[in-house]
Amino acid sequence: MAHSLSEQCTPLKREYDACFNAWFEGYLEPAVSTSARPEERQKFAQEKAAEYERNCGKLWVQYRECVQKAVKDRGLESLLEQARTENPLKDAPPAPPAESS
Amino acid sequence: MHYFSQLFQYDHPWAHVVIGMWHKYPNPHCSHVVTIDTLDRSVDPETGVIRTERILGCKQKTPIWVVKLFGGSEDAFVREVSFIDPRTQQATITSVNLSLSQFATCYENIRYSPTHDHRTAFHQTAEIQSRMTLWRGAADKLESWLVQRFEQNAQLGKIGFTDVLRSLWEAKEGHATC
Numbered sequence: 001m002a003h004s005l006s007e008q009c010t011p012l013k014r015e016y017d018a019c020f021n022a023w024f025e026g027y028l029e030p031a032v033s034t035s036a037r038p039e040e041r042q043k044f045a046q047e048k049a050a051e052y053e054r055n056c057g058k059l060w061v062q063y064r065e066c067v068q069k070a071v072k073d074r075g076l077e078s079l080l081e082q083a084r085t086e087n088p089l090k091d092a093p094p095a096p097p098a099e100s101s
Numbered sequence: 102m103h104y105f106s107q108l109f110q111y112d113h114p115w116a117h118v119v120i121g122m123w124h125k126y127p128n129p130h131c132s133h134v135v136t137i138d139t140l141d142r143s144v145d146p147e148t149g150v151i152r153t154e155r156i157l158g159c160k161q162k163t164p165i166w167v168v169k170l171f172g173g174s175e176d177a178f179v180r181e182v183s184f185i186d187p188r189t190q191q192a193t194i195t196s197v198n199l200s201l202s203q204f205a206t207c208y209e210n211i212r213y214s215p216t217h218d219h220r221t222a223f224h225q226t227a228e229i230q231s232r233m234t235l236w237r238g239a240a241d242k243l244e245s246w247l248v249q250r251f252e253q254n255a256q257l258g259k260i261g262f263t264d265v266l267r268s269l270w271e272a273k274e275g276h277a278t279c
Contacts, residue, residue: 002126002137005158013138020142021123024151029116031149031187041188045149052144060142067138071156076178079199080140080156083180092150092184092193093210 006070012063019056027052103248105227109259113266115215118223119185119192121266122213126157130261133161133254151185156199167246170239171204190215205231205243207251223259227251 004013027048034044071077111118126134136158143152157179167173177200185192194211209227216222229247231240 003135005136005138005156009138016139017123020139021120024123025120028120028185028187032116032190041149042147045144046146048149049144049146063139067140070138071140076156076199079178079202080180083197083199083202087195087197089154089182089195090152092152092186092191093195095189095191095212095214 004067004070005074006066009063009066009070012059012066016056016059016063019059020052023048023052023055103229103244105225105229105248105251105255107223107225107255107259109223109225110216111213111221111223111263111266113221113270114219115190115192115213115221117270118213118221118266121262121269122183122192122194124269125258125262125265128261128265130257130264131254133159135160149187151183153183153185155181155183157181157196161250164246167201167243171201171243173201176200201243203232205229205240205247207247209251225255227255 001014001017004010031044031048034041071080113121125131126137128134134157136156138156138158139153140156141152141154144150145152159177159179160175161177163173163175163177177198179196179198179200181194181196183192183194192213194209196207196209196211198205198207207227207229209225212222212224214222214224229244229251231244233240
């Protein structure tokens with residue numbers, strides 16, 4: 001696993017990444033193959049989102065606190081804010097029509 | 102403005118490539134990427150879409166004229182936002198440079214989508230543009246340098262990710278058969 005911006009955060013990052021990856025690997029393939037019925041899909045997504053929170057929520061809070069401080073200390077906060085203002089990217093970019101056919 | 106685009110197919114199903122995304126670094130082919138941090142992540146309980154915002158720290162030799170003119174350094178940072186939608190089987194990654202961003206922007210878009218034969222299409226585009234407030238000659242030079250670096254890194258990224266996917270899934274499949 002790669003290092004964190006701050007060596008202090010690297011152990012927290014690795015714990016969090018390992019937790020997320022383990023959860024994600026159990027999530028993705030069932031999520032792809034789960035029934036096409038919207039209500040079943042939604043139920044599955046809700047259960048899995050809650051499971052992620054349960055498993056990795058605490059690790060995430062600790063790691064995020066550390067990395068937010070590291071971003072400040074490295075003077076990256078204003079560059080990030082500018083990038084977020086220019087392009088918030090709150091939603092996925094639309095699929096290009098040529099590829100969806 | 103420079104425009105870059107490449108298409109490629111990975112010999113792995115979509116889910117394997119998308120799982121592999123989180124294992125791409127550290128990578129001997131892409132040793133310029135030294136740090137990765139997640140800044141924000143959400144799992145949408147309605148749609149199942151995962152949105153992740155990360156910051157990547159890169160270290161790559163920078164020509165002396167870039168340092169002199171623009172005050173760049175070997176350390177460069179990139180903001181990356183990805184969306185993984187299991188329902189539509191689309192994964193998109195959008196990246197933009199934070200360093201030198203007052204002089205030029207490099208917007209990169211990557212999309213992974215399944216093919217009919219259970220492989221994964223990789224479509225990468227990038228737009229590299231200097232901000233026109235610069236003296237024209239310097240702006241053009243900076244833009245060409247960024248394009249050249251982007252193209253080199255894009256090739257290395259492809260080779261590096263191919264290796265990661267191979268070792269990741271060969272190892273897993275190896276365990277499964279033991």
